[in-house]
Amino acid sequence: MSTVNIAIVGATGAVGTTILEKLLERDFPSSSIKLLASARSAGNVIEVDGKQFTVEETVPESFEDVDIAFFSAGGAISKMFAEEAVKRGAVVIDNTSAFRMTETIPLVVPEVNADALNEHNGIIANPNCSxxxxxxxxxxxxxxxxxxxxxxxxxxxxxxxxxxxxxxxxxxxxxxxxxxxxxxxxxxxxxxxxxxxxxxxxxxxxxxxxxxxxxxxxxxxxxxxxxxxxxxxxxxxxxxxxxxxxxxxxxxxxxxxxxxxxxxxxxxxxxxxxxxxxxxxxxxxxxxxxxxxxxxxxxxxxxxxxxxxxxxxxxxxxxxxxNLIKGAALNSVQIAEALLATEKK
CATH class of the missing domain: 3.30.360.10 (Dihydrodipicolinate Reductase; domain 2)
Incomplete structure (x- = not known):
């Protein structure tokens, strides 16, 4: 895929907002970026680099036509929606502790073990910041x-x-x-x-x-x-x-x-x-x-x-x-970049 459709779950939080900033700053090849959060945040507008994004409520149908979904809204939300995203064809990059120690899910820092991305089955875990x-x-x-x-x-x-x-x-x-x-x-x-x-x-x-x-x-x-x-x-x-x-x-x-x-x-x-x-x-x-x-x-x-x-x-x-950049948001974006590079090989 030359360009991808992106979703960010937990987009109104500090890490979610920083993921958006890093995607734009690094010119990530995205066709669209969808911001998702709770129902009470739906309708809020987030502006980054002069671009405005309207927040939507996270529901299973949010992940239709999404290629990569970044999750940063807490482990309970990841457990609720990650599989729904994968079922609809998305690759999930999860920034919570929900899947980190699951044996079949790679835990990735691209500078260290990018080759582990070859073993993912739809969910990739982002490690703890420290x-x-x-x-x-x-x-x-x-x-x-x-x-x-x-x-x-x-x-x-x-x-x-x-x-x-x-x-x-x-x-x-x-x-x-x-x-x-x-x-x-x-x-x-x-x-x-x-x-x-x-x-x-x-x-x-x-x-x-x-x-x-x-x-x-x-x-x-x-x-x-x-x-x-x-x-x-x-x-x-x-x-x-x-x-x-x-x-x-x-x-x-x-x-x-x-x-x-x-x-x-x-x-x-x-x-x-x-x-x-x-x-x-x-x-x-x-x-x-x-x-x-x-x-x-x-x-x-x-x-x-x-x-x-x-x-x-x-x-x-x-x-x-x-800790909010390399310790969370940037590492997630680097995982996505490494994932695209792996698929091109």
Whole structure:
């Protein structure tokens, strides 16, 4: 197909709107773009780059004549409508957790495992935002030197919890600075019994806890990384923390390579020319990635590269990206681009 008909489910949300922006920005070969959301949003008009799009209610018939459907409206909506879209001939690129760990559904980061697209049966899963940036940064290293262990600590922006969390951060910051009582209603998770302020704070919980003591966000990183790399025996552990940053997830990543005698310079060289990665790693000039400066950018930024002082194959790095762009919307669009490239072969 030279041009395709597109649908975006959850088009009024932050990720859905960014998917639309990226499709237009990257001149994706679309014949039409249909915006879908809930009944209460139907009729709303979204304008991007001077083009106006009217939102429609999501119903099964919405997917007639649609070639690619981007889903970003929550797992329940994906489970309700994804199969309906596939039945009508669409390929679904799903940005929720609904299908990520389904064995028969590929979980794709194009810089890492685009070949997995050959195995799709109508649904392709987009990984968790924090997983995407980590595996993108690790893939050139894994390809060159092998990979045996990953220990990651994340510092995740409130935008990952939605627009309401951004509003709460702003409100709580004003309350704190004016010495008013701080009201917490959203974080760490809406399903929890307690809520904590995020302003001037760090909350070591993202999503609910599993019986293992890990949160669901941490388990996503662990299990998704193994699936994307196709390495079930890979040792992965994660600690995920919410911090008072609007956009841009940061990660401290410890990793061990398989190859003996690898140097920091060799690790850096493997990253410099890797697709989607920008190396910012000059401590003499205090150059390193920061979330404030990643906002609105497509790339995954890597810095603070250094060797572990005690393990001969261990290294550390600092990884930052805009969680709404590469961590969600852009990766979805790149999957669609890779899908079209695969079909042309």
């Amino acid at each position: 997983t995407i940036q980590m595996v993108t940064a690790l893939e050139p290293i894994r390809d060159s030197f092998g990979l045996g262990r990953i220990i990651v600590s994340t510092y995740q922006a409130v935008s990952g919890a939605g627009a309401e969390a951004i509003d709460e951060l702003e409100t709580q910051s004003n309350q704190f600075l004016n010495r008013h009582e701080i009201e917490a209603k959203l974080l760490p998770t809406g399903a929890g019994e307690k809520f904590y302020p995020i302003s001037f704070n760090a909350i070591p919980q993202i999503d609910a806890f599993d019986s293992s003591g890990y949160t669901l966000e941490e388990l996503k990183m662990i299990n998704e990384t193994k699936k994307i790399f196709n390495m079930n025996d890979l040792h992965v552990s994660a600690t995920c923390v919410r911090i008072p940053v609007v956009s841009g997830h940061s990660e401290s990543v410890y990793f061990e390579v398989d190859k003996e005698g690898v140097t920091v310079d060799e690790i850096r060289s493997s990253l410099v020319n890797a697709p989607g990665i920008v190396v910012q790693d000059d401590t003499n000039k205090q150059e390193y990635p920061m979330p404030l400066f990643s906002e609105g950018k497509d790339d995954v930024f890597v810095g603070r590269l250094r060797k572990d002082p005690d393990h001969p194959k261990g290294f550390h790095m600092w990884v930052v990206t805009d």
